[in-house]
Amino acid sequence: MRVDDFDFDLPPERIALRPARPRDAARMLVVEGRAMRDAGVRDLPALLRAGDCLVFNDTRVIPAQLEGQRGVRRDGAASAPGAKIGATLHKRVDLRRWQAFVRNAKRLRVGETVDFGSGVEAVAEERLADGSFILAFAGDEPVELLLERAGTMPLPPYIAGKRGADDADRADYQTMFAREDGAVAAPTAALHFTPGLLDAIAAAGIATETLTLHVGAGTFLPVKADDTDDHVMHAEWGRIEPETAARLNAVRAAGGRIIAVGTTSLRLLESAARTDGTIAPFAGDTSIFITPGYRFRAVGGLMTNFHLPRSTLFMLVSALMGLDVMHAAYSHAIAEGYRFYSYGDSSLLLPER
Incomplete structure (x- = not known):
């Protein structure tokens, strides 16, 4: 139709x-x-x-909306820091990896780290055919705990576009x-x-x-x-x-x-x-x-x-x-x-x- x-x-x-x-x-x-x-x-x-x-x-x-900055590459190669990266997690892959839609994705390359603040970092491990990324979160803490520290509630765009998420x-x-x-x-x-x-x-x-x-x-x-x-x-x-x-x-x-x-x-x-x-x-x-x-x-x-x-x-x-x-x-x-x-x-x- x-x-x-x-x-x-x-x-x-x-x-x-x-x-x-x-x-x-x-x-x-x-x-x-x-x-x-x-x-x-x-x-x-x-x-x-x-x-x-x-x-x-x-x-x-889960508070799956994240805002961060691009960091260094996982292999230590130089990478211009500072680009703002937004990520909305949308499907779990395994205990430490999530598929995510990324805002400003043109500034993010496979192998680069994104620093989401509050001690939360993730590596852009793979870019998929639909433009989304697989993000692998660093550390041993459950990802859900990391999101509670650094994430916000992922309000629908027709609400988020009119007001930001808040404690309510x-x-x-x-x-x-x-x-x-x-x-x-x-x-x-x-x-x-x-x-x-x-x-x-x-x-x-x-x-x-x-x-x-x-x-x-x-x-x-x-x-x-x-x-x-x-x-x-x-x-x-x-x-x-x-x-x-x-x-x-x-x-x-x-x-x-x-x-x-x-x-x-x-x-x-x-x-x-x-x-x-x-x-x-x-x-x-x-x-x-x-x-x-x-x-x-x-x-x-x-x-x-x-x-x-x-x-x-x-x-x-x-x-x-x-x-x-x-x-x-x-x-x-x-x-x-x-x-x-x-x-x-x-x-x-x-x-x-």
């Missing part, structure tokens, strides 16, 4: 720069089949059915389910949940489960191709435990719906789904790219925030609900003053099945 088909105009004032407070006070647009209505996140227990199951991503965002973002850009270090972007649909809302969901007979997908910075990369067939997704690592898969399959067998909380949960569930719709245990990379025409196997609904024009995530929701339905829904949301993107309001998408 043409990428232009997924374009729409969004007024800049619709982009949320801070989350709703309290978190579950956000609005929620409910789209069921072709019908839509305005609601709130707190209405969720009444909008689902007893026996349904909400699936959350328990990844934890350390808590705001983290869901209540965050357990497993490794994401460089939050699974933002789950930012709306509070302990009180979870209690109400349980009281309504709705189950909850968690999986892990370490969201990469590739989720913010623009689609540069003119046709969706020519776009290549970045891989992300995920895991669904055998016990979790078994409980989810029991939900489906009993007639309940699996409702993914966020596109990250949905993509991992669909990556693990067998042809009959059952979910297999999963541990590994996924680069699934869902566009209209995709046949959903496991997921019966999606709770998600509002996404960027021409983005892979708007393509995903259009695959679930229909492109014309989502254009109408987004037009309604814009007209009614919904807040967009990571810190914005939510939508509940329930396709006709």
Whole structure:
């Protein structure tokens, strides 16, 4: 399909720069089949059915945004110091190496060291075909500890471009389910949940489960191709435990719906789904790219925030609900003053099945 088909105009004032407070006070647009209505996140227990199951991503965002200066080469050869280098880690390679998107990459050569301050240094070990680098961090401390010293929260560019990250973002850009270090972007649909809302969901007979997908910075990369067939997704690592898969399959067998909380949960569930719709245990990379025409196997609904024009995530929701339905829904949301993107309001998408 043409990428232009997924374009729409969004007024800049619709982009949320801070989350709703309290978190579950956000609005929620409910789209069921072709019908839509305005609601709130707190209405969720009444909008689902007893026996349904909400699936959350328990990844934890690490402070993966680094700012530094180019240093000397690892082999001791001369290298002009001083060039400012920005790095956004987006995928772990092993215990000491991460793949990173680099700002001012033309000034960085393989073998050079970047000093990120606070005693944190990394060698530009390899440049990949997509222009990103493999950074190998010096020392013996876990990289996560190094990032806590030198890194900042990697806010999405549409927020970071309007204001810098601050101390509030350390808590705001983290869901209540965050357990497993490794994401460089939050699974933002789950930012709306509070302990009180979870209690109400349980009281309504709705189950909850968690999986892990370490969201990469590739989720913010623009689609540069003119046709969706020519776009290549970045891989992300995920895991669904055998016990979790078994409980989810029991939900489906009993007639309940699996409702993914966020596109990250949905993509991992669909990556693990067998042809009959059952979910297999999963541990590994996924680069699934869902566009209209995709046949959903496991997921019966999606709770998600509002996404960027021409983005892979708007393509995903259009695959679930229909492109014309989502254009109408987004037009309604814009007209009614919904807040967009990571810190914005939510939508509940329930396709006709």
